[in-house]
Amino acid sequence: MTIPSDRLTHRDASLPSTASAITVVRAELMAVRLPLRRSFATSSHRKDHLDHILVRLTDREGVQGWGECASPSHPYYGPETFTSCWNALKDYFAPVLVGESWDHPEELDAVWGRIRGNLFARAALDTACWDIYAQRRNRSLASALGGSAEEVEVGVSLGIEESLGALLDQVEDHVGQGYRRIKLKIAPGWDVAPVATVRERFPDTPLQVDANAAYSSTAEHRRVMRALDTMALQMIEQPFPADDLLAHAELQRELTTPVCLDESVTSAATAHTALGLGAAKIINIKVSRLGGLTEARRVHDLCARSGIPVWCGGMHEFGVGRAANLALAALPGFTLPGDISGSDRYFTADVLSSPITAAGGRVRVPSAPGLGVTVDRDAVRTHLLDQISVAQ
Ligand code: OSB
Ligand code: MG
Numbered sequence: 001m002t003i004p005s006d007r008l009t010h011r012d013a014s015l016p017s018t019a020s021a022i023t024v025v026r027a028e029l030m031a032v033r034l035p036l037r038r039s040f041a042t043s044s045h046r047k048d049h050l051d052h053i054l055v056r057l058t059d060r061e062g063v064q065g066w067g068e069c070a071s072p073s074h075p076y077y078g079p080e081t082f083t084s085c086w087n088a089l090k091d092y093f094a095p096v097l098v099g100e101s102w103d104h105p106e107e108l109d110a111v112w113g114r115i116r117g118n119l120f121a122r123a124a125l126d127t128a129c130w131d132i133y134a135q136r137r138n139r140s141l142a143s144a145l146g147g148s149a150e151e152v153e154v155g156v157s158l159g160i161e162e163s164l165g166a167l168l169d170q171v172e173d174h175v176g177q178g179y180r181r182i183k184l185k186i187a188p189g190w191d192v193a194p195v196a197t198v199r200e201r202f203p204d205t206p207l208q209v210d211a212n213a214a215y216s217s218t219a220e221h222r223r224v225m226r227a228l229d230t231m232a233l234q235m236i237e238q239p240f241p242a243d244d245l246l247a248h249a250e251l252q253r254e255l256t257t258p259v260c261l262d263e264s265v266t267s268a269a270t271a272h273t274a275l276g277l278g279a280a281k282i283i284n285i286k287v288s289r290l291g292g293l294t295e296a297r298r299v300h301d302l303c304a305r306s307g308i309p310v311w312c313g314g315m316h317e318f319g320v321g322r323a324a325n326l327a328l329a330a331l332p333g334f335t336l337p338g339d340i341s342g343s344d345r346y347f348t349a350d351v352l353s354s355p356i357t358a359a360g361g362r363v364r365v366p367s368a369p370g371l372g373v374t375v376d377r378d379a380v381r382t383h384l385l386d387q388i389s390v391a392q
Contacts, residue, residue, distance in 0.1 A: 126292025
């Protein structure tokens with residue numbers, strides 16, 4: 001298929017326009033379960049292992065690209081689940097992609113345009129297509145996206161703990177490891193008191209909170225937000241339900257602390273609306289939530305034009321998804337530390353031959369062609385739950 005090139009942004013002008021088309025001939029889906037080193041609790045639930053879907057695409061020339069669907073198992077963060085993603089990939093996204101020819105991943109919008117939603121599922125294939133595209137140009141994914149940072153600053157996201165003592169230990173441990181900022185999950189009943197205690201004990205640590213939409217715009221909850229507003233936080237992430245942009249805008253007018261949106265921003269269009277309403281001063285950009293790197297980059301570009309700082313959020317990705325997040329975070333607008341901690345924070349064994357590591361609050365952006373990481377096939381086999389292949 002062809003799309004007039006003037007409709008595409010970010011085309012690599014150094015390449016001849018006759019660069020040969022890419023055709024994916026096989027899509028393999030692998031359901032992989034990794035145990036978590038430590039269980040993680042948010043305002044909605046606790047988890048001790050993760051089931052993600054790895055996709056491996058093979059193009060007509062034999063180049064292979066990887067992507068990861070990092071959907072949670074349950075529909076508590078967003079509407080998708082592990083099973084909904086598996087089905088959407090197997091029945092819709094993979095069959096329409098296989099056999100289709102394209103020059104640039106931005107053209108996939110048109111290939112998948114009829115399929116609504118299912119963004120976590122879509123992100124896995126989008127990433128694998130970008131991986132192939134970058135390898136075919138012998139460029140790192142970061143550079144193919146337009147980024148040049150060699151390393152990025154990272155922070156950690158700490159879950160809700162059983163006790164304040166356990167939370168303080170976690171904060172101390174990660175501050176000691178050099179992470180650039182600490183994000184604390186909050187929920188009604190676990191907010192003002194624990195955050196105030198952490199702030200008192202760590203007066204100079206950049207601190208932010210994430211509510212995962214657990215609050216509503218009631219007088220009681222707004223009092224909680226006003227109390228948090230006195231604690232010198234970098235931001236308050238997604239306090240209210242995803243679709244309530246006006247409530248976020250009203251809150252932002254009441255607070256000095258920046259409001260950051262996560263769940264609310266599912267496209268460049270929703271980001272545009274949110275910024276137009278004044279619903280946020282910061283946006284968390286997630287590859288998964290936005291359906292892939294193409295849309296994630298659009299949100300980055302929009303925010304850069306609007307003077308809105310962004311950071312790269314995560315969904316506890318395995319190494320494949322983590323590498324994609326790193327490539328994205330190498331774009332110049334990512335001025336705040338991302339949730340891209342080292343693999344070892346989550347997993348005893350990741351699916352990569354050499355796991356992603358953080359040192360002194362920094363992670364190096366892979367520089368080898370494509371995602372720039374090697375998937376450890378034995379590790380995948382060991383942790384495999386199910387697999388299926390869609391071929392031409
Ligand atoms: O809201 O940012 C979130 C993890 C799973 C689901 C939602 C969120 C998170 C995190 C952790 O905060 C991000 C990470 O370290 O990958
Ligand atoms: Mg969040």
